[in-house]
Structures are given as C-alpha cells and as structure tokens.
Amino acid sequence: MRELKPWLDLICKRPGRLVMGGFLILATLLSGIALLAISGWFITETALVGLLLAAGVAATINLYVPGGAIRLFAVSRTVFRYLERVYNHDTVLRLLTDIRVALFRGLSLASRSHRSELTGAQWLSRLTSDVDSLDTLYLRLIAPTALAALVSVLVVMLAAVLFDLQTAMLVGLVLLVAFLIATIGVYLRTRHLSAGQSDRQEALRTAVVEHIEGFAELTAAGRTGKHAAGLMRQAHQVTSEQAKADARIGWHLAGAHLLINLSAVFALWAGFALYQAGTLSGPVLVLLPIALLGLAEAYTMLPDAFGKLGATVASATRLNRDCRASQPAVHSGAVDLPADTALLAENITVKHAGYAPLFKHFELEVQAGERLGILGHSGSGKSSLADTFAGVLPAHGTFACQERVYLTQKTVLFEDTLRANLLLGSPAASDTDLWSILEQVELAERFASEPDQLDTWLGSAGSRLSGGEARRVALARVLLNPAPLVVLDEPFTGLDAETRARIAKRMDGLLDGKTVISLAHGPDALPGTDRVIYLSR
Template sequence: MRELKPWLQLIFKRPVRLFAGGALMFATLLSGLSLLAASGWFITETAIVGLLLAAGTAATINLYVPGGAIRFFAVSRTVFRYLERVYNHDTVLRLLTDIRVALFKGLAGTHGPGRSGLSGAQWLSRLTSDVDALDTLYLRLIAPTALAGLTTMLVLILATVLFDPNTALWLTLVLLAALLVATASVYLATSDLAARQSTRQDDLRTAVIEHIEGFPELTAAGRTGKHAAWLMRQAHQANAEQARVDTRVGWHLAGSHLLIHLAAVLALWLGLALFQAGAITGPVLVLLPIALLGLAEVFAMLPDAFGKLGATMASAARLNRDCRKGQRPQVGAVGELNAGTALQADNITVKYAGYAPLFSHFNLTVSSGERLGVIGHSGSGKSSLADALAGLLPLPHGSLAREACAYLTQKTVLFDDTLRANLLLGAPDASDTELWRILEHMELADRFATEPDRLDTWIGSSGSRLSGGEARRLALARVLLSPAPLVILDEPFTGLDVDTRARIAKRLETLLEGKTLIVLAHGPDALPGTDRVLSLSG
C-alpha cells in the first residue's frame, strides 16, 4: 500500500465532501435494507393474520404504519440513490482534477531528460489509464469497504436486539468470513496477476499507438502484417490473463454470497428456537434473514474492487516512479546571491546522462538589471546551457544560484486552448487590459481583435491556427507577462522577418525595464540590445 499513500493523502484532503458522499451511499443502502426488512415483516404479518382469520381466530393488523414505512423507504432509496450518484460523480471529477494537478506538478518537478525517458505513447497511458485507475479509488474501493463494514455492524446490532447475543455471535463469525472472502482473499489471489496484467496492458497500449504512428515505416519495411500479428498475440495473452483475474473474482463473489445466504439460513434456524420459546414473533423471525440477504448488494461491490487493487497499485507505482525520476535539483535560494547579482554559476558542468560534458568548469556572473547576450553556432550548447541556467537540466558538478526566472525555450510550446489561457500561464492574475497591451507590443493585437472570440479565440493544437512567427511572438508575450526578475530567452525571434524583429527588439528595452535578461542566439544580429556578449564558439 506504500505506493498508494501519496494519492490517498491527496484524496483525503476533501474530508467533508468524502463524508457527505459516504453518508449518501450509506443512506441509500440503509433504505434498501430497511425496505427489504419492512416488506418481509409486513408480508409475514399479513400471512399470519390471514391464516388466523381463516381458522376462525380473531386477529388484527395495522396496515398503515408498515405500509407507510415501505412507501417511505422505497421513495427515500430512490431519492438517496439519485443524490448519491450526482454528488459522488461530482466528487470523482474533483478528485480527478486534484490528481491531475498533482501529477502535472510532479512532472514539472522533473528535468527534461527525466521526462524524455518515456515515449509519447507511454505518457499518454500515464495521463489516461493510470490516472483513471486512481480517480475512482474512493468511489470503488474506500467508500464501499467502509460502508460494508458499517452496514454489517448495524445488522449484527439488530440481531442482538431482536434475537439474542448468541445469534449475533454466530452471525458475526459467518459475516466476517464473508467480508474477508470479498476483500482480503480476493486481493491475495489476484494482486500479482492484476499487476502483471496492468503492466501488460500498458505495454500493449503503447505498442498499438507506436504501430499507428510508425505505420508508414512498417509498410515501407514490409513488416506491417508481422507486427500486427504480434500485437494480436499480445492482445490474446492479455485477454487470457484478464479472464483468469475475472474468474478468481467471480469465485470469490460467489463465495461471499454463499456465506451471506448461509448467515440468513443460520439466523432463520436459530430464530426458530427463539420463536418456539415465545421470545420473538413470526414477522420478527423473518425480518433478520431478509435484512441479511440485503447485505448481498453491499458485498457485491467489493470483489471486483479488490480484484483491481493490484492493477491500481501498479498504476500508482508507475506514476510515482516517473514523477520521481530525475527530480530537478533545488536551485540556490535568492538569499545565497551577492547583493546586486541576479545569477551566479560557479564551476558548473553541463551534460546529459551518458554523454560527454558540453561545458566543464563553467563560471558566469550576471548582475541585476544586466543584459547578457550569448551567441554560438548550432550545436555549440546554447540551449543546453539555457536549460541548465533555468534549472531544467541537473548539474552534476558546481553550484548555481539565481533569482526566479521566466524562460522562453528554443522550441515554441503552445497549448490546444484559448489565446487567453495560453497567456495567463505567464501571469495568472493578468487583466484583459494587460493581455491586450502585451499583444500590442508583440504586434498581435490587430490579428485577434478581428476574431469573433477575441481573447477567447481557440489557437488549435500547438498553435496550429497561427503562423510560425505568430506562435513565436505569442510564446514570447507569455514569458514577458511573467513578474519574474530574471528572463532567459533562447532564440526569441525565430520565424520573424527582419523588420518585425527590429521593432520588437526595440520594445524589449521598455518591457524588460528593471529586469535581468539573458538572451541566446546564433549571432549578434539576432540579439536585442545587450550590455555584453558571451561567445560559445571560442
């Protein structure tokens, strides 16, 4: 359960909502059990009264109280079921939001090489199936297990009050065995198999996506049929393993139901002795066994949940591992900087794991408010240096201290969202006026002022509705909105014509007033105004 601990802690950050959802589920189950018990009592009572009347014996029955109770429990069960479904599904969506935010924060805490250890297909699996395995953890596992235990305790208390402690003791033993069969026994029988099945499905899902992405190459190599056949064999193996898990879950479900029915028979048998002794009436004798049979609905949810617990733990383990992989080292605090210094790199080494260092014994000091230009030809290590200075690439040697920074990477990254949403990533509290102002500086205001949705214009996947130059200027605008005192720009003018580049470069002097700038480019002509230039080409 260690792998689930961080996600359980996240889930239980909403205790009031979880308690309310559990209370609605409990009210639904209790209404269902009460409906069964009241109906059984009422049917038995009317049958006995009918027999007595047929035998010529005077007998009476109150039709209104039990009839009203049956109607009440029938309506309350429907109402509570509806409220529970609506409320708990909303809860699951909120938990899904919490899990995804926590996951994205964890991924943001890993450096680039750590994230690139997995393919896009594998990340897709992490963000979909593995997250889905966690977001229903409360609704599928935690709440049903707690409610099964609570409902069982209430039925046992009912047995003690209506029958006697001896009956309650025997029923406790049988129901405890049923609970163990439906929970712990299922988990022990399926955990390893379910975990392997989860891993196999993850691998198969990845292989299918890669098959689709690489279909042209497979076709050119004449391997399409063979690779498809291999995928089919993997799918058959996955189906066979899933069938084994389902079979074991089904047997445990049958076993728990058998024990519940055994408990009902036991209650009826022990109750007959009490009935013959005059300790209980006939309707009361029937009430408890029927209530016990109602427990089957509660216990039916457990075997499938515990049968999937092994797979859920495997998903949690993958997410934990990939979020921990290559954790970004902590950059020195602002307080470690000398007065008037924005960035201090001492004897740092810049390298990727498994490769020779790009820079060794590298030292750099940037004063607050300074404009530093870094130039170098393609392959000289500019972007790697920028990643290291921004804290995205871990430093195997040396120390780095800097102020908080905003970083424009060499690759233009835009999200399949609105113009507003992409800009607010740089400054979440920015007003519409501020957004339009920065768009004006980037010469994009006229472009979007004519759009029907203006700031809410959808820019498409990776900014597909924009030209290359427009996308680059939008990414630059997002960085310039940030209040960070240090700004790192890697090739900020990619895709811009000479005239546009010159106008925007001039505006940067005003936009970056009071801030420190480190800008990287291929040559001096691609730099805005700088105080000094560092060449990486020798």
C-alpha cells in the first residue's frame, strides 16, 4: 500500500476541496437515513393513533413537525446529492490535472532508453487506465470508506441514546463485521485477480494493435485466422478473470447487506423487549431498525471500490517505477562550468543502451555566446550528440552546460492552437511577442489571414500545416525561449533555399548574446556560425 503514498500526498494538497466534498457526501447520507427513520416513526405513530381512535380512545398526533421534517430531508437529500455530484466531479477533474502534470513532469525527464522500453500500447495504458484508477481514488475509495465508518458510528450512538448500551454494542459489533467484509475482506479476496487484470488487459491491447498493424503480413502468410483465435483466447481469459473477481465482490456485498439486515432485525427484537418494559414507545422502536437499513446505501459502494484496489495499487506501482526511472540522469564526473563557458564535455562516451558507443573520448568546449556548427552525413550520430547536449541521452564522462532549449530533428507540435504551441517556449509571452516571432519566421501573414489567427487549431501533430510551416512553428517556439544555450538539430528541414537564407539572417539578431549549437547535414542548412566541426564515421 505504500505505493499509493506519493499519489495520496498529491491528492491531499487540496484539503479544502476534499473536506467540502466529504461533507456533501455525509450530508446526503444523513439526509437519506433521517428521511427513512422519520418516515418510519411517522407511519408507526399514525397507525397507533388510528387504532386508538378506532377503539374509542382519545388520542392526538402532531402532523406538522414530522411532516415538515420529512419534506426537509427529502429536499435536502436531493439538493445535497446534486451539489455533491457537481462539486466532487469537479474535484476529480482537478485531481486528474494534478496527477497528469506530476506524471508528465516525471516522464518528460525520461531517457530515450527508458522510453523505448515500453510499446505505444503500454504507454497508452499508463496514461489512460493507470491514471484513471488513481484520479477517482478519493471519490471511489477514501471518502466512501471514511464516511461509511462515520455514519456507522453515529447510528451506534443513536442506538445507545434511544435503546440501551448493550443493544448499541451488539449492533456496533455486527456493523463492524459487515464493514470488514465489505472492505478488507473484498481486498484480500480480489487483490491478486485485480492486480493481474490490468496487465492482462495491457497485453491484450498490445496484441490487438499488433494484429491490426500487421494485418497485411498476416493475410499474406495465411495466419490471420490463427492469430485472431489467439486474441479470442486472450480476451476470454480476461473476461473470465473479471467475472471471477466480480462474483467475489458480489458475494461480499451480499454478505455485508445480510449483516446490516440482521442488525436491523436484532434492533427490532431488542426494541420489543424495551417496549414491553415500557421504556420505549412504538414509533421510536421502529426508528433504529429503519435507520440501520438506510446504512445499506453507504455500504453498497465499498465492495466494488476495494475489489479494484488491487488494480489501483498495481497501477501506482507501475507509475512510480516509471517516474523513478525518469529522474534526470546524473552525469558521471559532472563539474561546475568555467567562467564564460556554455558547454564542457571531456572524455564522454555517447551510446544508446544495448548498442555499441557512437562516440568515445569525445571532447568539446563551447564558449558563451559562440555559434558552433556541427556537420555530418546521415547516420554519423548528429542527433544522438544533440540529444546528449540537450540532456535527453546520458553522457558518460565529464559533462556540464548552461540551461538549454532544444529543437529536435523531428518536428513536434501538439494538437492544440498556434498560441498554445508557441507559449510552451515562453509562457509569459504576449500576443505582440507571438506575432513578432511569427514575423521573423515568415508565418505572420499566413496566420493573420486565418479567422482565428493565434487561436488557429493546428490539428493532430500539426496536420493542418505543411512540413515547412510546422518546422517554422517549432523553430519560433524555440526562439521565444530565454534559455542562454540553444541546440538546433536540422533547424531548416522542409524549407526552400531562399526562405532558409532569409530566416537564418533574421535569427542572427534573435539569438544575439546566446550560445548556439547547430547540427545539419550540410553547410547550407546551418544558420550563421563562428566555427564548424565535421563528424565522420
């Protein structure tokens, strides 16, 4: 359970919202129980008065106070239920934001070797099902469990006040057993099933994706049917295990409800003894059993929540492992930068995990404000070297550099607006700053003609733009960033020679005072440089 602690700590950073959400759930439960209890008391009182009047005995009843209470609790239950749903679902969305930001912040620091360990389907599982199992942890598990326990204590206290201490203790004991069956009992019976279920679903999802991607090859090999049959067997195993877990959850739910009903029967039996002794009236006699029956609403949510707790713990374990693996790599032999030096690499080895080194004993010193160009043909290791300078690929050796911003060889744009993509480079940038940088990369006129201008939707991975336009948006985002060291890997991909020359000339002024390391396949693909290094393999 310690795997949940980092995420519980994150959830508890919003204590005000959690307390208010818990209060709304509690108010809803108490209103429902009070409605049932007072209704039972009122019906019994009315029946007794009716019998007395039929027997010719003078009797009176106050219709207004209990009637008003019934209306009050009926309305309050509806209002609190509505407010609870709206407020707590808003809280869950806020918690989801916190969890995703924390997760993405950790994953953004992952090395390329770590990212390559997981397939796309596995990453999809991390960012969807694993996160979803955590974002409702409060609403599905924490709040219902705490409030069910609190309401049970209140009902036991009610039993002590209305009946006697012995009845209250026996009712409390039965409710305690029901609570343990609905919570810890379910968890112990289902934790291994639910923990393995997410792994099985992830494996099935991966297999389905591979089946779709390789459908042409499977058809050519005549193995489509066999492969599909294998998928069906995997799916059958997943559904069978889920059915087994659901059956255990159902039995525990039934057991908890049975005990709650038995506690109501016991309270009714004990109440009859007190009624016969003259210490309890008939209407009060039925109040406690009906209040106990109202506890079923509080206990109904618990078995399903604890039945999925094993899967939640497994999801937290995976996410914790990914985040721990995503911590920034500590460069061996890291040193403080000398004065007026932007980057220092001494005797470093550049390599990807599981492969031979690309560079050994590599040494480089770049002065602050220097413009360095690095040229090399495809496969010479330019992008790996750029990844090392940017901190994406661990450098084995002595390495240190200033804060940097990195334009990767692959253009990366998010499915969002132009404004949102540019603000990633400088969140504080004004609209004037954005239009100015667009002018520098010759995109201002292009987007000024769009109806939404800066709020133009770029599509998935910038699909609404040409390759050259997408590259210039990515370049503009980097140029907005105030980092003193700029690493540009093939900055002018997709641009014709004339456009490249004009933008390169403007970049000289934009990058004034910054250190620039540019990597390209030829000198015509570099911005202005002070010196050039040639790579050869």
